[in-house]
Amino acid sequence: MTATTTAARETVPSAAAIEAGDFFLRSGPFTTRVHTSIPHLPDGTAQLYEPRHISAHRDFADFHVTVAPPRGVRRWYRPQVLFHLDGIVPFKPLPLLHAVPIFEWGLNWCIVNRANSYLIIHAAAIEKNGFVAIMPGVPGAGKSTLTAGLVNRGWRLLSDEMALISLTDGRVMPLVRPISLKNESIALIRDFVPGAQFSAACHDTIKGTVAHLKPPQESLNRVDEPARPAWIIFPHYVNGLPATLATYSKAASLIEIARNAFNYSVHGARGFAVLADIVESSRCYRFSYGDLDEAVEVFAALEPPTRAGA
Amino acid sequence: MAEGQMRATGSDALPASPAPDIADTVRERRRRVLLGGLAAAGPMIVTLAGRPALGATGVCTVSGYTSVNPSQATGNSQTCGDSPGCWKNKNYQNWPGMRQDVTPYQAYTHDTLLSDGVAIPALAKSPFSNTNVTMGNTIGGGGTVTVTWTFSGIKTTTLWSGGQISNVTAALLNQGFYGPSNYFHPSSNVFGSPDVRSMINSYLTSNSASNPGVIYYTSHPDGNTASKIATLMTSLDNILNAMNNQGELCPG
Amino acid sequence: MTGRWRVASPAALSWRSWAGEIVVYDDGSGDTHYLEPLAAEVFERLLDAPADLDELAARVAQSLAVDRDDELAQAIGAVVDKFRACGLVARQAAAI
Numbered sequence: 001m002t003a004t005t006t007a008a009r010e011t012v013p014s015a016a017a018i019e020a021g022d023f024f025l026r027s028g029p030f031t032t033r034v035h036t037s038i039p040h041l042p043d044g045t046a047q048l049y050e051p052r053h054i055s056a057h058r059d060f061a062d063f064h065v066t067v068a069p070p071r072g073v074r075r076w077y078r079p080q081v082l083f084h085l086d087g088i089v090p091f092k093p094l095p096l097l098h099a100v101p102i103f104e105w106g107l108n109w110c111i112v113n114r115a116n117s118y119l120i121i122h123a124a125a126i127e128k129n130g131f132v133a134i135m136p137g138v139p140g141a142g143k144s145t146l147t148a149g150l151v152n153r154g155w156r157l158l159s160d161e162m163a164l165i166s167l168t169d170g171r172v173m174p175l176v177r178p179i180s181l182k183n184e185s186i187a188l189i190r191d192f193v194p195g196a197q198f199s200a201a202c203h204d205t206i207k208g209t210v211a212h213l214k215p216p217q218e219s220l221n222r223v224d225e226p227a228r229p230a231w232i233i234f235p236h237y238v239n240g241l242p243a244t245l246a247t248y249s250k251a252a253s254l255i256e257i258a259r260n261a262f263n264y265s266v267h268g269a270r271g272f273a274v275l276a277d278i279v280e281s282s283r284c285y286r287f288s289y290g291d292l293d294e295a296v297e298v299f300a301a302l303e304p305p306t307r308a309g310a
Numbered sequence: 311m312a313e314g315q316m317r318a319t320g321s322d323a324l325p326a327s328p329a330p331d332i333a334d335t336v337r338e339r340r341r342r343v344l345l346g347g348l349a350a351a352g353p354m355i356v357t358l359a360g361r362p363a364l365g366a367t368g369v370c371t372v373s374g375y376t377s378v379n380p381s382q383a384t385g386n387s388q389t390c391g392d393s394p395g396c397w398k399n400k401n402y403q404n405w406p407g408m409r410q411d412v413t414p415y416q417a418y419t420h421d422t423l424l425s426d427g428v429a430i431p432a433l434a435k436s437p438f439s440n441t442n443v444t445m446g447n448t449i450g451g452g453g454t455v456t457v458t459w460t461f462s463g464i465k466t467t468t469l470w471s472g473g474q475i476s477n478v479t480a481a482l483l484n485q486g487f488y489g490p491s492n493y494f495h496p497s498s499n500v501f502g503s504p505d506v507r508s509m510i511n512s513y514l515t516s517n518s519a520s521n522p523g524v525i526y527y528t529s530h531p532d533g534n535t536a537s538k539i540a541t542l543m544t545s546l547d548n549i550l551n552a553m554n555n556q557g558e559l560c561p562g
Numbered sequence: 563m564t565g566r567w568r569v570a571s572p573a574a575l576s577w578r579s580w581a582g583e584i585v586v587y588d589d590g591s592g593d594t595h596y597l598e599p600l601a602a603e604v605f606e607r608l609l610d611a612p613a614d615l616d617e618l619a620a621r622v623a624q625s626l627a628v629d630r631d632d633e634l635a636q637a638i639g640a641v642v643d644k645f646r647a648c649g650l651v652a653r654q655a656a657a658i
Contacts, residue, residue, distance in 0.1 A: 251583035255596040259358050269576055272587035276578045338582030339599040340626040355644050356596040
């Protein structure tokens with residue numbers, strides 16, 4: 001699902017378009033047309049995304065999104081914001097100040113529900129030397145914090161929440177969206193990454209305090225470079241636990257990664273084959289950790305599988 | 311580590327890969343069998359159930375991607391929502407919309423409204439005592455029409471054995487707890503508010519006012535109440551049954 | 563559990579085997595199953611040819627070079643029962 005524009009026709013970011021609240025945002029293979037009357041959404045978006053991925057005009061958009069206050073009393077009283085996709089309102093409203101998170105989560109929802117040309121895994125995906133580590137994660141696994149740390153220590157970000165797998169060749173397509181962090185992780189990553197660019201923190205969300213981290217510039221620059229999976233790593237954060245990497249059976253890894261796929265069932269036998277091939281050619285591990293620096297060391301030492309198989 | 315694979319020769323057959331290392335396979339299996347795996351301490355087979363596409367609402371995913379802490383998650387939180395029986399047996403603290411900072415638990419009332427004025431139902435107290443449960447629902451723009459769905463003194467067996475009321479209740483609870491209205495959840499298969507609203511509308515306006523404990527509104531803001539009285543109850547039940555995994559046990 | 567058992571719809575199945583375990587996808591049900599080693603072994607032996615539980619126990623015992631005892635027979639029976647429940651195997655119609 002790529003925009004039909006070519007590089008020559010991509011327009012430079014239009015400050016006027018952003019200010020007018022009507023702009024196109026490119027993230028990975030998807031283009032979203034955004035209408036919003038909320039000033040801090042374009043500001044927040046401009047902070048978190050690559051300027052040349054925001055523009056006044058594209059020929060095509062995958063999603064048409066409106067982020068706006070609701071009609072009625074909540075436009076003024078304890079004001080709220082709503083996310084609309086093609087006229088559908090999929091979410092309860094959030095406080096107006098949370099426009100950036102609701103946009104980010106809404107865009108996740110769009111992709112998960114519409115982008116069935118990919119096999120989508122609930123996983124982070126990071127790359128180094130042409131090899132991708134896919135990290136499926138249930139809530140509480142610490143996946144986002146781990147990802148935020150690793151992509152600031154030599155790894156390239158493809159995605160922190162949704163690994164897009166090509167059904168034709170099993171490669172992972174970059175999405176490169178802002179990384180959603182919450183509560184203590186925000187301070188942790190601020191320390192870990194001097195100069196990290198965050199959106200304004202939103203407090204009292206259902207997840208606690210939430211802030212979005214802008215991806216590293218190189219990750220944004222390389223959004224058009226898919227890469228091949230080499231590791232499937234199931235992370236698990238436990239405070240105080242030493243970093244431990246344990247081999248996980250491939251059969252178990254296959255069923256677990258399928259369990260973490262959003263649209264595995266849609267793709268049937270093809271989905272099974274694609275995931276099975278990925279498992280076959282990847283090293284599979286469970287990873288427990290309690291300290292980000294230790295985790296970085298373990299990941300730095302990962303060996304890709306040999307050509308003949310893992 | 312030598313690894314092997316085998317592929318079925320189905321209609322989408324791919325070329326067979328090199329034969330597995332049979333000796334390794336036998337060795338591994340023999341080892342596991344002799345290690346006392348026969349006592350079946352763990353499951354011999356683990357099944358990841360496939361989910362069919364369900365109409366316009368898309369596919370039921372089995373992936374966990376919920377903002378809700380898993381310790382609070384109800385049974386099939388990753389799938390199509392929970393069955394009425396699952397909700398019935400669940401600790402009511404996990405019902406959406408319950409304030410837990412007061413005792414007895416009370417419902418949030420009109421705390422959130424969507425642009426078309428549909429509120430997530432607020433639930434008061436446990437329905438499994440004989441005290442009242444009120445589901446407040448405002449339908450229509452600007453809060454002009456109010457529906458109150460009250461269960462007064464209905465015994466639990468009555469409440470949950472009736473197919474329609476329990477199914478629609480479960481649909482509301484699923485929508486409030488798992489639905490896309492719950493900050494973020496990818497289960498688009500759970501009916502969104504407009505769908506639930508129209509289902510409730512159909513249910514309410516197609517039932518007689520003699521249904522004990524249920525109060526109906528008399529007009530719909532869209533102005534075409536009559537046209538909305540379609541006899542959908544059978545198909546609604548079927549849809550909800552399928553969506554709510556009727557009869558499935560709640561894991562955990 | 564008497565009678566002969568067979569793999570229900572082999573044409574609908576795709577599977578992979580690693581280190582004695584198998585993951586099988588059944589296009590008929592849309593289900594994906596992870597089979598622990600004994601279940602994996604039973605599955606493969608039934609793929610060879612249909613069998614009743616006695617024959618199956620004999621094949622498995624021989625293939626894995628383990629004792630053919632009551633415990634094995636019982637475990638195999640449990641596996642076949644689970645296979646039946648999820649539609650992987652079915653009874654073979656008796657020959658006239």
